[in-house]
Amino acid sequence: MKVVLIGSGNVATHLGIALKEAGHEILQVWSKTFLHGKALADVLHTTATDDLTKVDPEGEIYIIAVKDDFISQVVAELNFDHQLVVHTSGTVSIDELAVHTPHYGVFYPLQTFSKNKSVEFLSVPVLVEGSTKEVGELLFTLAGTISNHAYKMSSEERSVLHLAAVFACNFSNHLYSLSSEILQQRGLDFNLLKPLIAETAAKIQNHPPNEVQTGPAIRNDLFTLAKHKELLTNYPDLKDIYEILSNSIMRSKL
């Protein structure tokens, strides 16, 4: 398909590379900041613009991969009346695109993407939804060209999946970050935790997460819990997080 990428961030970059590798033609990249669009366009050997009125009208699909809060605004400014437009958000409803064109949909890759980290796209679940049966089928077929895991899913189900993904991925990563800061403040090396982090993620591939929970909260080791809170005396935010998560783990035992 002839693809126009609207956005040049993490998702636009990974989708652009995967689609190009699968044989699709990336006609153009639009981005708010010209240099960001140009950087991605160079990788994809195509052209860039920061002017929505100059977006190539010959595209067969326009993939909007901008921040969730600006999807509506960008699509409105594209001023399309019949083109196929999709967004890549986990939570924004398909209905947000309804007022702009009859051909619209969602093309949501369920993975954590960072520009500077490559991803094996074939293993990424891609959740699609179309404004019509035909659009849904087309997006499903397109997803199948870059992934072995294409699914059709409603906006409502997708937003629940995204919520769960925020807990599983974004919150976990933030906890890694806090954990790294705790060690850094005492001159200790975060690398020491990497085998533990890898094993935690590996374990849940074959076991329900609640069955492999370990640590002082699940054991109800009150002395250790108290000692940890004492160590966090000067870090009230960390202490709050520690208490909320420990209480949640203790309740999960009931």
Ligand SMILES: NC(=O)c1ccc[n+]([C@@H]2O[C@H](COP(=O)([O-])OP(=O)(O)OC[C@H]3O[C@@H](n4cnc5c(N)ncnc54)[C@H](OP(=O)(O)O)[C@@H]3O)[C@@H](O)[C@H]2O)c1
């Ligand atoms: N990252 C993930 O792991 C992930 C996974 C699945 C789905 N998604 C979804 O994919 C979409 C893009 O996420 P991302 O992580 O790729 O974001 P990102 O890396 O932060 O990139 C954001 C993009 O939005 C553009 N942008 C920022 N402010 C804007 C504005 N006011 N008007 C128009 N464009 C603006 C940026 O343009 P400039 O840089 O040119 O200023 C950039 O192209 C979101 O809907 C997100 O929910 C993300």
